[in-house]
Amino acid sequence: MRILLIISAIIFLIGCSKKELNEPASVSIRIDINRAQSSSGHLEFDYGYIRLASFGVEGVRQEGPEVELSKEFETGNVHTFSSTAPVSNLDIAIPQGNYIDLDINFNTFDDNGDPTILVEGIYKNQASQNIPVRFEFLSSESFSINSEAEDGNSVIELDKDFNSNALITLDPIYWFDLISINSWENATLTEINGEMTILINESVNSSIYDNVVDRIDEQTSSVFSN
DSSP states (O other): OHHHHHHHHHHHHHHHHHHHHTSEEOEEEEEEEOOSOOTTSSEEEEEEEEEEEEEEEEEEESSSOOEEEEEEEEEEEEEEOOSSSOOTTOOOOEEOEEEEEEEEEEEEOOSSSSOSEEEEEEEEOTTSOEEEEEEEEOSOOEEEEEOEETTOOSSEEEOTTSOEEEEEEEOHHHHTTTSOHHHHHTOOOEEETTEEEEEESSSSSHHHHHHHHTTTTSSOEEEEEO
16 A cells, blocks of 8 residues: 555656646747957947847756747747847747757748848048948848856756746847948938938849858857846
């Protein structure tokens, strides 16, 4: 009788453990850009948005089955870059657990002719004049980022009893790092809202654009914190 009670208790605990692993953890997703100045101090970005077509999470936990979740946005989900404002309409519930591998994947939405990624900032030219910069990316792009814990731990802990944050950071400073000062100084200026601006897209300053788009999915980070 005693053995049966012990076995029943073990089965009960295992069942409870599996149920706990299915409990969703509250995770707030934010997407921002690197707002720091370039190493030479000539370039800085402070505004923009991304238009999402889909967003997904894939994870491996120390216990429990692997996690694979995704959400589609049929008309695109526009998110203004921010380190504090969560992405709207992104209600993916990530099961709790200790994740030894947690990847975030998303695609940009390009079905309406508007930029899928827009970043704006300032270029300081050789005469120390500040010139507005506007970069427009109009294509579909896939991002896949391996997430890290803010404290440097190799395990990302998600707990249903505690709110967690995931900050995804795109890096336009890195994208433009290979653009020479000569290219900047000789870039075509376009009047936008009354200001002469370095507009960079498929049609204007296309040589700069072509070099930048090859790097647009690189150096993106994803950091989880509690």
